[in-house]
Amino acid sequence: MKGFGPLLKKEIMEQLRTYRVVVVGGVFLLFGLTTPLLLKYLPEFIKLAGEQMQITVPPPTAAQSLVEYSGTIGQIGVLVAVLVAMGCVANELQRGTAVITLSKPATRAAFVTAKLAAMSLTFLASLAVSSAVCLGYTVWLIGPADAQSFLALNLLVAVFLVFCLAVTVLFSSLFRSSLAAGGTSIGLLVAQAGLSVLPFIGDYMPGKLLGWGNALFVGTKSYWPAFAITVILSVLCVYAAQRALKNKEM
Amino acid sequence: MTAIKTEGLTKKYGAVTALDHLDLEVPDNVVFGFLGPNGAGKTTTVRLLTGFSRPTSGSCWVAGEKVGEGNLGLQAKTGLLPDVPSFYPWMSGREFMRYVGELHGLRPQENDRRAEELLELVELRKAAGRRIGGYSRGMRQRLGVAQALVNHPKVLFMDEPTSALDPIGRREILALIQRLTESASIFMSTHILSDVERVCSVVGIVDKGKLLTVSTVEGLREKYARSVFEIEFIEDAAQFADSLKKVPWISESKLVPGNGDQKLRVRAAEVEKARKELPQLIASSGLTLCRYELVMPDLEEIFMEILSSGGGR
Numbered sequence: 001m002k003g004f005g006p007l008l009k010k011e012i013m014e015q016l017r018t019y020r021v022v023v024v025g026g027v028f029l030l031f032g033l034t035t036p037l038l039l040k041y042l043p044e045f046i047k048l049a050g051e052q053m054q055i056t057v058p059p060p061t062a063a064q065s066l067v068e069y070s071g072t073i074g075q076i077g078v079l080v081a082v083l084v085a086m087g088c089v090a091n092e093l094q095r096g097t098a099v100i101t102l103s104k105p106a107t108r109a110a111f112v113t114a115k116l117a118a119m120s121l122t123f124l125a126s127l128a129v130s131s132a133v134c135l136g137y138t139v140w141l142i143g144p145a146d147a148q149s150f151l152a153l154n155l156l157v158a159v160f161l162v163f164c165l166a167v168t169v170l171f172s173s174l175f176r177s178s179l180a181a182g183g184t185s186i187g188l189l190v191a192q193a194g195l196s197v198l199p200f201i202g203d204y205m206p207g208k209l210l211g212w213g214n215a216l217f218v219g220t221k222s223y224w225p226a227f228a229i230t231v232i233l234s235v236l237c238v239y240a241a242q243r244a245l246k247n248k249e250m
Numbered sequence: 251m252t253a254i255k256t257e258g259l260t261k262k263y264g265a266v267t268a269l270d271h272l273d274l275e276v277p278d279n280v281v282f283g284f285l286g287p288n289g290a291g292k293t294t295t296v297r298l299l300t301g302f303s304r305p306t307s308g309s310c311w312v313a314g315e316k317v318g319e320g321n322l323g324l325q326a327k328t329g330l331l332p333d334v335p336s337f338y339p340w341m342s343g344r345e346f347m348r349y350v351g352e353l354h355g356l357r358p359q360e361n362d363r364r365a366e367e368l369l370e371l372v373e374l375r376k377a378a379g380r381r382i383g384g385y386s387r388g389m390r391q392r393l394g395v396a397q398a399l400v401n402h403p404k405v406l407f408m409d410e411p412t413s414a415l416d417p418i419g420r421r422e423i424l425a426l427i428q429r430l431t432e433s434a435s436i437f438m439s440t441h442i443l444s445d446v447e448r449v450c451s452v453v454g455i456v457d458k459g460k461l462l463t464v465s466t467v468e469g470l471r472e473k474y475a476r477s478v479f480e481i482e483f484i485e486d487a488a489q490f491a492d493s494l495k496k497v498p499w500i501s502e503s504k505l506v507p508g509n510g511d512q513k514l515r516v517r518a519a520e521v522e523k524a525r526k527e528l529p530q531l532i533a534s535s536g537l538t539l540c541r542y543e544l545v546m547p548d549l550e551e552i553f554m555e556i557l558s559s560g561g562g563r
Contacts, residue, residue: 002322006352010338017340096336100397103300103330104353105322246319250302 003106011118025126032130035069036138062145063217065138074210085168086182109242153213160209166237173241206230253435258308268294270459283450284439291459292439313404329403333410335394339383354401368396388419408438443549481514482541499523
């Protein structure tokens with residue numbers, strides 16, 4: 001992992017200078033702010049829609065708001081993760097900046113890991129801020145919330161988002177085109193989401209983490225195998241990405 | 251000592267042989283010009299020597315290090331200027347130099363000092379605070395040279411360092427290369443003959459993946475010098491030029507523009523015979539001789555001759 005320190009520093013600098021932190025943070029924050037607000041005022045919106053309509057909406061609960069927010073982050077987060085990570089290696093290979101960096105004493109493993117680490121930091125920081133805002137806003141607008149379950153839910157969402165980033169980093173290392181990397185990543189992540197709703201096999205899919213997180217508020221069963229598989233797959237993605245880079249002609 | 255050594259280095263892309271059994275030794279502290287037309291295998295060789303491409307067969311050593319997967323010792327001892335150096339456009343020149351220094355493990359103070367020293371060397375100190383995205387092509391090329399020198403490399407690879415530059419940019423980079431020869435061996439791939447003539451002490455000529463010859467520039471000149479004669483007459487020599495074409499030991503005879511009048515340029519297939527018999531032919535032509543000279547051909551002529559003969563001379 002020689003060169004990891006300077007590479008991580010450069011990647012973090014890049015996240016800041018190219019406004020990726022602002023974009024990811026902004027998107028997450030938008031949902032953190034709007035989810036409790038929409039739930040709180042949904043009955044009012046329906047009333048405004050017309051007097052002819054007779055729809056009764058039960059009063060929103062804090063758990064509903066937090067689960068709704070996490071569900072949205074889980075879905076939109078996948079898309080944002082793929083968009084942010086799809087060019088991270090492919091673009092460097094295409095533009096030739098990878099050659100300049102890797103002609104210095106830095107390993108391929110450090111090159112790939114630093115990218116994943118910096119992007120993960122961006123996503124985790126954005127998730128932490130937007131979740132804190134969402135929790136505060138929910139308590140203020142709707143009522144007391146189960147913060148412990150929400151924290152656990154966020155940890156599961158975080159693990160899932162890092163997995164999405166790791167998958168995209170792998171495909172970005174395999175392809176020279178960021179579009180090919182992004183398209184393949186989306187395809188694979190959608191496929192695993194589809195599999196995660198199936199009986200038995202679904203319990204072992206990374207996508208199950210989101211369902212598990214949402215169910216934490218009602219205390220249903222846990223899915224530790226899915227958690228372990230997600231972590232193992234993320235590590236394998238990083239390993240495969242650096243192998244792919246070693247085998248690549250530049 | 252040897253800066254670069256290759257043994258049977260071969261690279262194939264499917265059915266295409268980009269480099270064919272390259273056996274090469276480049277001594278220390280020379281500027282080695284690796285000369286060849288486009289597609290000759292120059293960039294492939296640089297990629298193989300810097301570890302960015304794996305050979306189909308054969309081996310190579312650079313600065314005493316075996317080139318192979320994961321040998322970071324090689325990167326610590328070498329510098330690379332790719333044909334089109336690319337940088338992170340959001341970084342400033344100074345930030346990029348410090349980033350490279352950190353990758354080479356320089357301590358902060360030493361890193362700052364080295365960055366400033368090299369920015370000064372490539373005359374980028376004034377622009378060092380600006381974003382690289384706003385640099386001109388020449389400035390990027392000079393930054394490329396600076397970043398390749400951070401670690402005081404023993405061997406510096408420069409792939410077509412002047413090909414995309416304007417005449418002023420070319421002159422600056424060549425002057426810089428000349429200044430670097432005291433501290434490093436330079437492997438410069440190029441197709442620009444005048445660059446080789448100006449800065450290289452040793453030259454290797456490659457075509458279609460094969461190394462045709464390796465020699466000093468002077469050695470090449472001496473080897474190829476005696477085959478060309480330039481002759482000037484007071485009268486028109488067109489008829490005489492045509493008659494020489496029929497002589498078996500003359501390979502080429504043509505009139506070329508000279509200083510004012512045309513001059514006759516004769517290339518001999520058999521040099522010794524030409525030296526003995528050409529003066530006799532001139533005497534018997536009845537023309538009035540103004541000048542008769544065995545000329546030193548320029549590198550372009552040598553290059554074309556080597557390529558056309560496949561290095562067989």
